[in-house]
Amino acid sequence: MSTTNGTMAEAKPSYASDQEVRWCPGCGDYSILKQVETVLKEQGRPKEEIVFISGIGCSSRFPYYLDTYGMHSIHGRAPAIVSGLRSVRPDLSVWMITGDGDALSIGGNHIIHLLRRNVDVNILLFNNEIYGLTKGQYSPTSPEGAVTRSTPMGSTDHPFNPLALCKGADGTFIARSMDRDPKHMREILVRADAHRGASLIEIYQNCNVFNDGAFEVFTDKKSKAAHTLFVEHGKPLIFDEGRKGIRLDGMTPMVVSLEDGSVSADDLWVHDERDQFKASLLVRLFDDPAKEGALPRPFGVIYVADRPTHEEKMNAQVDAAKKAKGVWSLDAILQGGRTWEIS
Amino acid sequence: METPTRTIEQRQNVVILFAGDSGDGIQLTGSQFTDTNALFGNDVSTFPNFPAEIRAPQGTLAGVSGYQLHFGSVEVFTAGDQADVLVVMNAAALKANLGKLKKSGIIIANSDGFDARNLRLCGYPEGADPLNDGSLAHYTVHAMDVTKMTRAALEDTSLGMKEKDRCKNMFVLGFVNWMYSRDLANSERFLQQKFAKKPEVLEANRKVLLAGYNYGETSETFTTRFEVKPAPMPKGRYRAISGNQGIALGLVAAAEKAGLDLFYGSYPITPASDILHELAKHKQFGVRTFQAEDEIAAICSAIGASYGGALGVTASSGPGIALKTEALGLAMMLEIPLVVVNVQRGGPSTGLPTKTEQADLWQAIHGRNGEAPIPVIAASTPVDCFEMAFEAAKLAIEHMTPVILLSDGYIANGSEPWRFPQASDLSSIHPPFAPKHADGEIFLPYQRDDRGVRPWAMPGVPGLQHRIGGLEKEDGTGNVSYDPVNHEKMVRLRSDKVARIADTFRPMRLASGPAEGDLLIVGWGSTYGAIHTAAMALQQEGYAVSHVHLRHMFPFNRGLGPLMKKYRHILVPELNSGQLRQLLRAEYLVDAKGCNKVQGMPFMAEEVRAAALQLLNA
Numbered sequence: 001m002s003t004t005n006g007t008m009a010e011a012k013p014s015y016a017s018d019q020e021v022r023w024c025p026g027c028g029d030y031s032i033l034k035q036v037e038t039v040l041k042e043q044g045r046p047k048e049e050i051v052f053i054s055g056i057g058c059s060s061r062f063p064y065y066l067d068t069y070g071m072h073s074i075h076g077r078a079p080a081i082v083s084g085l086r087s088v089r090p091d092l093s094v095w096m097i098t099g100d101g102d103a104l105s106i107g108g109n110h111i112i113h114l115l116r117r118n119v120d121v122n123i124l125l126f127n128n129e130i131y132g133l134t135k136g137q138y139s140p141t142s143p144e145g146a147v148t149r150s151t152p153m154g155s156t157d158h159p160f161n162p163l164a165l166c167k168g169a170d171g172t173f174i175a176r177s178m179d180r181d182p183k184h185m186r187e188i189l190v191r192a193d194a195h196r197g198a199s200l201i202e203i204y205q206n207c208n209v210f211n212d213g214a215f216e217v218f219t220d221k222k223s224k225a226a227h228t229l230f231v232e233h234g235k236p237l238i239f240d241e242g243r244k245g246i247r248l249d250g251m252t253p254m255v256v257s258l259e260d261g262s263v264s265a266d267d268l269w270v271h272d273e274r275d276q277f278k279a280s281l282l283v284r285l286f287d288d289p290a291k292e293g294a295l296p297r298p299f300g301v302i303y304v305a306d307r308p309t310h311e312e313k314m315n316a317q318v319d320a321a322k323k324a325k326g327v328w329s330l331d332a333i334l335q336g337g338r339t340w341e342i343s
Numbered sequence: 344m345e346t347p348t349r350t351i352e353q354r355q356n357v358v359i360l361f362a363g364d365s366g367d368g369i370q371l372t373g374s375q376f377t378d379t380n381a382l383f384g385n386d387v388s389t390f391p392n393f394p395a396e397i398r399a400p401q402g403t404l405a406g407v408s409g410y411q412l413h414f415g416s417v418e419v420f421t422a423g424d425q426a427d428v429l430v431v432m433n434a435a436a437l438k439a440n441l442g443k444l445k446k447s448g449i450i451i452a453n454s455d456g457f458d459a460r461n462l463r464l465c466g467y468p469e470g471a472d473p474l475n476d477g478s479l480a481h482y483t484v485h486a487m488d489v490t491k492m493t494r495a496a497l498e499d500t501s502l503g504m505k506e507k508d509r510c511k512n513m514f515v516l517g518f519v520n521w522m523y524s525r526d527l528a529n530s531e532r533f534l535q536q537k538f539a540k541k542p543e544v545l546e547a548n549r550k551v552l553l554a555g556y557n558y559g560e561t562s563e564t565f566t567t568r569f570e571v572k573p574a575p576m577p578k579g580r581y582r583a584i585s586g587n588q589g590i591a592l593g594l595v596a597a598a599e600k601a602g603l604d605l606f607y608g609s610y611p612i613t614p615a616s617d618i619l620h621e622l623a624k625h626k627q628f629g630v631r632t633f634q635a636e637d638e639i640a641a642i643c644s645a646i647g648a649s650y651g652g653a654l655g656v657t658a659s660s661g662p663g664i665a666l667k668t669e670a671l672g673l674a675m676m677l678e679i680p681l682v683v684v685n686v687q688r689g690g691p692s693t694g695l696p697t698k699t700e701q702a703d704l705w706q707a708i709h710g711r712n713g714e715a716p717i718p719v720i721a722a723s724t725p726v727d728c729f730e731m732a733f734e735a736a737k738l739a740i741e742h743m744t745p746v747i748l749l750s751d752g753y754i755a756n757g758s759e760p761w762r763f764p765q766a767s768d769l770s771s772i773h774p775p776f777a778p779k780h781a782d783g784e785i786f787l788p789y790q791r792d793d794r795g796v797r798p799w800a801m802p803g804v805p806g807l808q809h810r811i812g813g814l815e816k817e818d819g820t821g822n823v824s825y826d827p828v829n830h831e832k833m834v835r836l837r838s839d840k841v842a843r844i845a846d847t848f849r850p851m852r853l854a855s856g857p858a859e860g861d862l863l864i865v866g867w868g869s870t871y872g873a874i875h876t877a878a879m880a881l882q883q884e885g886y887a888v889s890h891v892h893l894r895h896m897f898p899f900n901r902g903l904g905p906l907m908k909k910y911r912h913i914l915v916p917e918l919n920s921g922q923l924r925q926l927l928r929a930e931y932l933v934d935a936k937g938c939n940k941v942q943g944m945p946f947m948a949e950e951v952r953a954a955a956l957q958l959l960n961a
Contacts, residue, residue, distance in 0.1 A: 017810070019822065048805045053647070056813075064810050064823065069802040071650060072812030073643070074673050080608075080640035084647030084655060085802075087631050088606055092651075092802050110643075113636040314631055321626035328627045330599045330766035334592060339582045339763075340382050342573070 015040045015047060017067045023058060028179035028205035032126065033065055035185045036095075040066075043193070045093055051085065053078045054097035055107055058133050059126035059205070062097040076107025079114035082121050083310070090311045093193070094120065100127045100141040104160050108140075115169040117310040118197040122189075125162060125202045130211035143288065148210075162202045163283040163302060173199035174283065174303040179206060180219035184230070184299065191301055197309050217289045218297055227289045229296040231282070236268035239296045245269075246295070253281060253295060279303035351524060351568045356415030358423030359519070362440045363432025363456075364401050365394055365408040368512035372430075373410025374758070375516055379529040381583055381760050384573025385414040388872065390422030390945065391756045395613070395696045402456075402464035407439040416572040421872035422757060424947035430515055432456050432489070435465035437473060449483045451518070453511070455490035485564065489514050496554035497547055506544070510551040517555025524570045527556060577762060584761040586728040586754035587614070590658070590684055591621035593732025595628055598654045600733075601740050601772035604629040606648030607656045608641040613696040614752040615658045615686040638666035642683065646670060649679045652801035654736060658684035661703045662693060665710070672711045673813045674745040675837070678789070678797050680774075681745040682735045686755045689943040698943025699752035701868050702919040707747045708897045708926070714834050716841040718742075719897040721749040723871035726761045728754060731894065737772045742844055743796050749896070751918075753945045754869040775799050780806035789821040795840035842898050851902030856882055856889025859909035862959055865935070867893040867923055869945065870916055876948035881955055888955060896923070904931050912958045914938055916951045 015037045023029045040050065050068040054060035056075035063070025073081050078096050086094060103111045103125050114121070130148065131137040137150035141162060145154040166174050173195040177185040185203065192199035204215040217223045229239040229246070237246040238258065245268040247256045256263045272278060282302050287294035322328075361373045370391055381387045390411040399406030413423035429444045431437040433456025444450065457474050473479055474486045493514050497507045513534075520527055530552055538545035559565055584592075598605035607630065609619045623632045631648070635641040638659055645655030659667065664685045674681045687703045689695025707719045718738055722731040728750055735748040777798035780786050788809040789797050800807040809821060817824035818832055854871070855878050856863075862881075866874040871892050878890035891906060893899070907913055907927070915924040916938035924937045938954035940946055 019810075046805065047808050048803055051802045063812075067808055069808050070810040070812075071677070072810065072814065073646075074669055074813055077639060077643040077670065080635065080643030081647035081650070083635075083640070084606060084608055084633065084644030084649075085651040086647075087633060087644070088604055088648045088653040089651040089802065109636055110640055113640070314633075318626045318629055318631065322629075325627040330596055330628075333595060333625060333628070334763045334766065335580075336582050336584075336592075336763075338382075339580050340384075341580050342384055342576045343578055 012041050012044060013047075015066055015068065017065055019064045021065050022061065024209050026208040027058070028128065028207070029059060029062070029126065031179040031182060032124065032185070032203055032205065033062065035182050035189060036124070037066065039186055039189045039193070040068075043190070049091070050093045050095070052095045052097060053082050053085065055099075055102035056133070057099040057102045057131075058207075059097055059099040060102060076102050076105070076110060078102070079107060079110035079119075083114060083117065083119050086119050086121065086311045087314055090120070090315060095122045095124065097124050098126070100125070100129060100139045100162070101131050104140040104162060104165070112165070112169040115166055115171040115198050115200065118172050118307050120196055120309040120311060121198055122192045123198060123200040125200060126205045127162060127202050128205045128207040128211055129214045130207050132207045132210050136210035161283065161286045164286065166200050167280055167283045167303065171200050171303075172197040172305040172307050173301070174279065175199070175201045175301045176204070176297075176299045177201055178204040178215060178219055178299065181299075188301065195304065197307060227294070227296050229285070229298045231271045231298050231300040231302060233271055233273045233301065236265045236270050238265065238268065251281065253285065255293070255295060273301050273304045276303065276305065349566060349568055351570050354569050354571050355417055356413065356419055357428065357523070357569065357571055358411065358413045358426045359428040359430065360409060360411045360426040360440055360443060361430045361515070362407055362409045362436035364435070365396070365406050366398055366401070367408070367432045368509070369408045369410050369432070372512040372516050373412055375530055375533055376519055377412050377414070377758065378533070378583060379520065379525050380412070380414040380523075380571070381581070382529055383525065384576070385416065385571055386419045386574040386576060386760065387412060387414045388419045388422045388759050389413070389757045390753065393697055400464075402433055402435055402461045404435050404439050404465050407436050409436075409440060414571060416574050418574060418576070420875045421945070421948060424949050430519065432511070432515070434461040434467060434473070438465050438467070444482065446481050447483070450479060450485065451515070452484065452486045453489035453515075454486040455488050457486075487518075487558065492554060492558060493551050496550050500543065500547055502543065502547055507547070510548050513548045513551040514555035514558070517552040517557075518559050521556045521559030522565070522568060524568050527552060576760065579762040581760045581762050583758050584725050584729065584763075585617070585756060585758040586722065586725040586750055587617035587686065587756070588621050589722075589725050589728030589761075590732040590748070590750060591618050591625075593729040594622070594654070594656055594682065594736060595625055595630060596729075596766070596769055597733045597736030597740075597772060598630075599628065599766070600769055601654065601736070601774055603740070603774065604631065604653040605656065606631045606633065606645060606653045607658075608633045608635050608644035608648070609658055610635050610638045610641045610663060612638075612660050612663045614688055614755045615660050615663075615684065617755070618658050618684065618686070638663040639670060642667040642670040642674075642681075645681055646674050646677070646679065649674075649681050650677070650801070652799075654680060654682070654740065656682040656684070656736075658686065660686050660688045660696075661690045661706065664703065664706060668710055671717065671745055672713065672715045675711070675715045675717055676813050677811050678743045678837070679799070680739040680743060682732070682739050682748060683745055684732070684735075684748045684750060687749060687751040695943040697752065699869065699945055700918050700941065700943060701749075701751060701870070702922065702941070703749065704896060704919065704922040704926075707749055714838065716838050716897070717745050717747055718841055718844050718895070719747045719749065720894055721868040721896050722754060723868055723892055723894070725754050725757055725759050727871075729761070733769065734894075737770070738844060738847075740772055740774050741796070742794070742840065743775060743799060744841060749868060751869045777804070777807055779804070782806065787819045787821070789816060790819050791836065791840070794843055794846075795836060845895070845898045845901050848895055848900050851891065851900045851906055854890040854892045855879060857887055858889075860887030860889055861910065862886070862888045862912045862914060862955055863907060863910035864888065864890045864914045864916065864951070864955060865893065865907070865923070865927065866890065866916055867896060870918065870951075873946035873948045874916055874951050877951035877955060880948070880952055886955075886959055888959070893923070899930065907931060907933050912936065914955055914958055916946060916954065918946065
């Protein structure tokens, strides 16, 4: 079977460009690039219909490595470039590549507006909790106390919770995945691409040079089960290899044991990705995993909502105006309302 | 009632300045009277001048709004140096504007606006009474209680006092129409349109308009009426246009001629917002307007739209342009079409938002990191705003480059008659789209044609996939390159491409004056009218003075250097401290002298004339 699949995949054209990939050896970005390439290949959409727009940072080199259309723009501004591109080109598949510094610090203003407008784009937010390209300063997602080159005594900043920010900005597709779980990432990428509107995936990505092991507790085999919660629509929130679940006590999520028989799966919080109130709670499962009794970190599609996209509404107005005003001509607009003759 | 005997005096041209509280409807009164005169066949030029506050405290100097109209039976080029008539709704309006009235000019004053409270609010000393104490003896003063007469005209209506008082400006408009021998048909038609859905308000405004007219007709105080005959304007069909409207229409026309959709990304800012308002009305042309979250998003969205194959445009004023700087560098590096309009206002920083200035020239030409040449062009009149917006778009599209168009608050809000062109009169625009590629053929996104222009390849076209960005790129392929020699080559290629845009400019033409002589006045932008008026006056006085008005600020017209050599003196009037002058001195080693004003106000022609005389008589 694997041979057959392998051969079929080979037959499809590669989406890789001819450029040498220049991330540090061991960087989590390689895995993300691989999964995106695999998904594009599997879906088989013509390369020319795909556009990758990025900002600045390690992750933002991404577009150079794919044989699609691509723009490596300026720091933090990819959402604005995407918004303009989308307004005039609703026919394309648009992907935005950004990082924690690019999206949440210098581009913070743009990303919240992209989300509230619901521009149709797949946003891959590579979160490594550090500034890599500038060699190791703390980022807006670095935990408080993080010791970095710019914070020798520890960061005094409270970090962003990216998914809670996304929920607050009324994002219509909110998901989390990680570089070390390729299969999960591919599933989420496919879902994000299928969603009409702004799909944001926060991807935990290891920077092995400046912040190695930042997410190890979630990705390492030994600790992963106890600290991660993989959510699926319609299924109860169970983690730690079926040993634990999450029950809602009013508005408060509680970890319960499924081992002693006092609580069954039926008593647990069942994930409904369309429930915006529960989604607001779910994005708040953001405990420091080192804390005693910490709630597990959720991964998967946390929230989905249907809302018309910005470009749909914009173009509907253009169509309505064309219809209402009938046949137009440039001469009519140059003439405007009132004119007079001088003879 | 018997109509008093009247003489009608002919006037060649008249400058009338309406002033009052910013809530008095001054702008409306002024623009209505402008409209009536334009329709009659006069040439007109206007200068709306308002405070930065929407409703500054009533009765104070800070709250005075003004509208200056110059109309004539001859061509007029500015809104006028000094007013012949000053219409004031209150004491503050008089105090703020008396200096702009000619000695022996006419003052029409609403006496109700001169009570003790109004006089105190604008700082007249206790007991002062300018309308009656003889301090205005050099002027002809017509004081009338506009408020009282407006209320009287509306005695029978059920409108509240506040609504009645809102009709005051119509009394003034009616009176002024009488004074200049105009009928009320145009104003009535305007009211009918404006208040079609509010019959009671319409009726009230008409009554007051008529009351103002009749007051002139019946009151024996007024022994003289004036008449300004039609001007010998070129034959044709006209409309009125402001600079901001001109820019909007120029962009729509250019996009249409290029066969592209127009995308306009912008963030509200005075005095550029009217471009957004105007474009938002034209969605039927496929115009997409995007009110972005900030100035940076405004330009970046326009870059995104251009990348997608539309004509991306953004506009702002100085502070907003400052925020767009980094993205301007990106657009220049990507080499994609983009039009950036700067409707300049008084700076620096927030500066004088509602006032005019030309102090962003250096910002436009130099304001970027690295060597980032961008063509800069400037509009000189409201009508020219149309032409230059069209030109900016044509240059941007055909040469694959961002282009900066400079306008300013004076021409943005001022209006004039426009003998609008037919769409077929406009030149065509040819986007340099990349030709289709055969399978397997390598596409080079930065391979240049003989003008140094790269092809425009947009997403969706098979075989042309490529990656572009702000990093230095290898010549031809566009791949990232840190090669030192390649970098220098690319800097030169980009610079040459922009320099060669000058190949497309039409030959340098004088605005007026002999081909050689004692003095060449070199102007740019909205100072055109004042310089033109001054130059014509000097020529009539027998001086060998010429005027050239630059449209292209960067690169310069190749004819400029040789032209300047033909005159003994060069004078550069600017509403800044000498930005063009310094560029000319640096580029051409000429001893250009300046005539500079940085008051947030346009030049008076007399100021330019005086500076010229000083040089000529030195």
